[in-house]
Amino acid sequence: xxxxxxxxxxxxxxxxxxxxxxxxxxxxxxxxxxxxxxxxxxxxxxxxxxxxxxxxxxxxxxxxxxxxxxxxxxxxxxxxxxxxxxxxxxxxxxxxxxxxxxxxxxxxxxxxxxxxxxxxxxxxxxxxxxxxxxxxxxxxxxxxxxxxxxxxxxxxxxxxxxxxxxxxxxxxxxxxxxxxxxxxxxxxxxxxxxxxxxxxxxxxxxxxxxxxxxxxxxxxxxxxxxxxxxxxxxxxxxxxxxxxxxxxx
Numbered sequence: 001x002x003x004x005x006x007x008x009x010x011x012x013x014x015x016x017x018x019x020x021x022x023x024x025x026x027x028x029x030x031x032x033x034x035x036x037x038x039x040x041x042x043x044x045x046x047x048x049x050x051x052x053x054x055x056x057x058x059x060x061x062x063x064x065x066x067x068x069x070x071x072x073x074x075x076x077x078x079x080x081x082x083x084x085x086x087x088x089x090x091x092x093x094x095x096x097x098x099x100x101x102x103x104x105x106x107x108x109x110x111x112x113x114x115x116x117x118x119x120x121x122x123x124x125x126x127x128x129x130x131x132x133x134x135x136x137x138x139x140x141x142x143x144x145x146x147x148x149x150x151x152x153x154x155x156x157x158x159x160x161x162x163x164x165x166x167x168x169x170x171x172x173x174x175x176x177x178x179x180x181x182x183x184x185x186x187x188x189x190x191x192x193x194x195x196x197x198x199x200x201x202x203x204x205x206x207x208x209x210x211x212x213x214x215x216x217x218x219x220x221x222x223x224x225x226x227x228x229x230x231x232x233x234x235x236x237x238x239x240x241x242x243x244x245x246x247x248x249x
Contacts, residue, residue: 003124004073005219006030006065008056008113009083011038013181014131014215017208018080019046021216028073032056032065033083056083056109057101066116076120078219081110082131084149088142099145106149111156118164125168127219130157132230134177137238150175154230161228170227172218177234180205201236 005022009015010031023029023046031046033039034055043051052068054061069076085105087098114128121128135143136150157173164171178184178196184205188196197203214233217223232238 002026002028003077004028004030004069004075005078005080006032006052006069006076006117007080007082008032009131011035011042013183014176014179014208014211015080015082016042016045017212018082018215019049021209021212022078022219023047023049025216025220027078030069030073056113057104058109059112061109062112062116065113066120069117069120074120075123075126076117077124077126079114079117079121079126079128080131080215080219081114081128082215083109084131084133086143086146088146089144090142091144094144102145102149106146107152107156110153114160118167118169121164121169122167127169127223128157128160128164128171129215129219130154130160130171130173131215132157132173132175134175134232134234134237137175137230137232157230158228165227170218170223172223172227173230174211174214174218175230175232175234175238176206176211177232177237178205179211180207196237199237199240200234201240204235206233206235 005027007019010019011033019029019031029049031049032052036053039051043049130153132153133150135147160171
């Protein structure tokens with residue numbers, strides 16, 4: 001019987017690339033997203049995938065999703081918490097509504113969905129991979145809510161790993177660096193692109209497929225003794241210190 005993977009934020013970008021990776025490895029993939037139009041399109045790109053239209057920022061969504069998984073499949077092997085939102089602005093302009101919008105999806109939704117799916121994951125001694133960001137490891141301007149939420153995701157992953165380990169459930173976290181997604185390329189100016197290339201030791205953005213490969217590794221049995229870890233998939237970005245381009249040229 002095929003293993004089952006649930007991937008949130010699966011309609012585009014890293015989530016869609018991850019869905020394709022799991023499907024290629026023989027998993028039955030449940031693709032979850034709040035954008036039903038894009039989700040319907042993305043589902044057609046993933047062999048045998050099932051689309052689940054939910055918004056994880058809603059407090060009622062977690063139990064509805066868990067009930068759907070339980071009724072349809074009885075258990076779950078892997079949960080990939082990828083759904084996230086970003087709102088950028090200076091600290092003094094971050095109002096309560098903006099702060100809550102980011103936290104409700106990036107942190108609250110991730111926590112409550114994981115919590116609701118623990119019974120299904122216990123049955124398979126499954127795994128969870130939470131997607132954070134390099135912004136949770138490196139502070140940056142205009143990212144107070146986003147960066148804080150992603151740093152919290154890393155600590156949440158460790159808490160989950162410690163508490164769920166006795167049930168055989170592994171929990172790890174992937175922190176992607178700058179990735180060449182359609183969204184990033186639409187909003188990053190050439191100056192921003194050049195600056196990232198200068199700051200990243202591998203001198204380029206990552207690819208969605210490269211992030212998906214790391215997610216799959218941590219989720220699958222090849223990583224059976226790895227839990228509670230944060231893996232930066234960032235071309236060496238987090239490892240750099242001052243990293244003055246003038247010193248590298």
